[in-house]
Amino acid sequence: PDEFNYRLYAYNNGWQENPSSVTMGNAYFFIYDPDKYPDNPNLSFDFGTGVSTPTDPPYGVNVSSGQWKFFGSPYNFNVSLDNVYTEDGTNVRDAGSIYTWSGSWSSVSTLQPWSGYIYKSGGATKLNIDGRGGSFGKMAKVLVDPDNVAMDAAEWTVNIIAATGNARDELNAVGVRHMAKDGYDRLDEFEPPAVPGDVVLRIDNRDREESPDLYAIDIRKPNEQGHYWDLQVFTPTNGNRTYITFDGLGYIPQEYDVFLINKTTQQAKNLEWESSYHFANTGSDRYLRQNLRLVIGTKDFVNENNAGVNLYPDAFTLSQNYPNPFNPQTSIMISLEEDAQVDLVIYNLLGEQITRLAINENRPAGYYTFIWNGTNDVGRKVSTGVYFYHAMIKNSQGRVVLNKTKKMIFLK
Structure with missing residues (x-):
């Protein structure tokens, strides 16, 4: 291996370079x-004379329960996942999780030649890749496909993207079926x-009694009170922002509240107003970790599972920005005791307006985070120095309920 031109990684309960x-x-x-390979940019390989793998019996892949297995198909033709099954005949999709990589992890319907796959099961010890096809090979036992079962009013799923x-x-989702x-x-x-180098969002179920593990998708039974999911986000400290979007919130029963709680910063956001959340990728380490909680349910249920964060503010406040001093960006949090109009402006030491982060925006009660990336109204970086941010908040009757200014320092 030449670390300057190429690298090879194996996986065995951790990456091996x-x-x-x-x-x-x-x-x-x-x-x-x-x-580094201008004459061969797609980089083909020559492995010499190959060996044909018989299709009968099916090719077996040994796997360890609860561990990821990196494997490939031995055949030079496609094999449908309908013909891939565990030792008891259960379809691979019903007995665990299978992914492939194409710039990010993605779902699989067919095993292709020269492609790599990963598989994890809670109980299987062997995968059988049946290359004989549906007419001659064994078809896996397939359970009812939930995608073919219509959801009723009490069922919903929310897709989450980081x-x-x-x-x-x-490839993340929560919901009830x-x-x-x-x-x-x-x-x-x-x-x-x-x-390494990728953004990761995962559901942390390692504390529960049954099948404790990290999940990408976690669907549960409906109940009257609600559910919550603890999430973890790992993102490189690249000076950008990480955006988390929630698709499908409109199918959640109207009597439920929906909050995303940042347990790391002790902040919360009402997702019924805006179905996305973002934060600045700042920090001294290579990766930034944020511990979140998505809680969906009745007001009483939400309050009981608020991770120690007050979800319903009892005052209008403007918090000190974080980090401070900062470079390249900083976060400013405002809390609204009731529905209000928000104006948030950045000024320099001369009292000149630099930019406006909120222009008379009408927002419902809750907590809100604004990010300033150290640029002015035309997108140019400002110089190092002291700046001020000023919040003017008016209630629904137009009365000023908060008129406050705080200082922050921008460093280059």
Whole structure:
């Protein structure tokens, strides 16, 4: 291996860079710089004379329960997942989680030649890849496909996407279905291993009694009170912002409140007003970690599971920005005791307006975070120095309920 031109990664309960050997049937990550190979930018390989793998009996892949297995298909033709099953004949999709990599982890319907896959199950010890096809091979036992079962008014799912720069993690979802269990079942998916440099959002179920693990998808049974999910986000401190969007909130019963709680910063956001959340990727470490909680349910349920954060403010406040001093961006939090109109302006030491983060915006009661990236109204970076941010908040009757200014320092 040449660390300046290419690197090879294996996985065995953790990443192993440049393994001393490769094993037939396993899958690997290969990273290379195409600029170093101008005559062969797609970088083809020559493995010499190959060996044909018989299709009868099916090719077996040994797996360890509860651990990720990186593997590939031995055949030079596509194999549908309908013909991939565990030792008891259960379809691979019903007995665990399977992904492939294409810039980010994605779902799988077919095993293709020369492609790599990862698989994890709570109980299986062997996968059978049946290359004989549906007419001659064994078809896996398939349970009822939930995608073919219509949801009623008490059922809903919310897709969650985390993104920063060109990195995205979009295979995440929570929700409730009648056919689900509160523990692990075929509606759930395990969280795949984190790839260095990528953004990661995962559901932390490691504290629960049944099937404790990290999940990408967690669907539970409906109940009258509600549910909450503890989330973790890992994002590179690249000076950008991380955006988390929630798709499907409109299907949640109207009598439920929906809050995203940042347990790291002790802040909360009412997602019924805006179905996204963002924060600045700042910090001294290579990665920034944010512990979040998505809580959906009645007001009493939400208050009982608020992670120690007051979700319904009892005052109008303007908090000190964080971090301070800052570079390249900082966060400013405002709390609204009731529905109000918000105006938030940045000034320099001369009292000149630099930019406006909120222009007479009407917002419902709750907590709100504004991010300033150290630029003026035309997008130019400001100089190092002291700046002020001023909040003017008016209630629904037009009366000023907060008129406050705070100081912050921008460093280059």
